[in-house]
Amino acid sequence: GAVVSQHPSWVICKSGTSVKIECRSLDFQATTMFWYRQFPKQSLMLMATSNEGSKATYEQGVEKDKFLINHASLTLSTLTVTSAHPEDSSFYICSANNRYEQYFGPGTRLTVT
Amino acid sequence: DAKTTQPTSMDCAEGRAANLPCNHSTISGNEYVYWYRQIHSQGPQYIIHGLKNNETNEMASLIITEDRKSSTLILPHATLRDTAVYYCIVRGYTGNQFYFGTGTSLTVIP
Numbered sequence: 001g002a003v004v005s006q007h008p009s010w011v012i013c014k015s016g017t018s019v020k021i022e023c024r025s026l027d028f029q030a031t032t033m034f035w036y037r038q039f040p041k042q043s044l045m046l047m048a049t050s051n052e053g054s055k056a057t058y059e060q061g062v063e064k065d066k067f068l069i070n071h072a073s074l075t076l077s078t079l080t081v082t083s084a085h086p087e088d089s090s091f092y093i094c095s096a097n098n099r100y101e102q103y104f105g106p107g108t109r110l111t112v113t
Numbered sequence: 114d115a116k117t118t119q120p121t122s123m124d125c126a127e128g129r130a131a132n133l134p135c136n137h138s139t140i141s142g143n144e145y146v147y148w149y150r151q152i153h154s155q156g157p158q159y160i161i162h163g164l165k166n167n168e169t170n171e172m173a174s175l176i177i178t179e180d181r182k183s184s185t186l187i188l189p190h191a192t193l194r195d196t197a198v199y200y201c202i203v204r205g206y207t208g209n210q211f212y213f214g215t216g217t218s219l220t221v222i223p
Contacts, residue, residue, distance in 0.1 A: 034209075034211070036213075043214065043215050046210055091154070093156050100162065104149075106155060107156050
């Protein structure tokens with residue numbers, strides 16, 4: 001089946017720095033990708049919809065200036081967490097549509113110290 | 114916002130069928146029911162989806178009630194590797210966003 005990859009799989013950064021997470025659809029083109037955040041023992045929370053060639057659509061309560069999304073090609077979307085703080089530590093997961101299914105990446109564990 | 118409700122947790126004996134219920138009483142006529150599962154610290158894995166009719170694939174069966182207000186995911190012969198959190202999601206035909214509910218934590222017991 002279709003595969004979505006994420007890089008890095010885990011990252012540790014210092015408070016105040018920015019971190020970029022990549023999401024790639026490996027064997028299909030995705031005009032739309034999605035970014036989720038998941039805290040321990042909680043469900044996935046949709047953060048934003050990433051549209052190729054246009055601005056991302058953010059869910060209510062998600063700061064667009066803090067979570068910068070770029071979808072420059074049909075196979076790549078990036079999420080940049082700017083000026084990260086410890087409360088941004090979480091599991092970030094992306095997904096991409098392929099026909100009727102939404103394929104999820106393996107996730108990126110972000111720890112901000 | 115999530116449009117589904119599921120029991121928080123369930124246990125199932127290995128080799129037996131696991132029946133996971135989901136309520137989606139506000140589902141619209143053109144909205145699909147999707148099931149995914151998530152094993153600890155991994156991305157969700159697609160299981161099955163349906164609109165009106167019951168569906169079956171190599172992983173599971175999906176039974177949707179006639180009024181479409183609820184559904185049941187059936188894992189016919191649960192194994193230890195089926196231990197995971199199972200999410201029932203309602204997806205619109207035109208909108209592709211998935212809003213996850215709390216899911217059901219299934220534990221398969223040896």
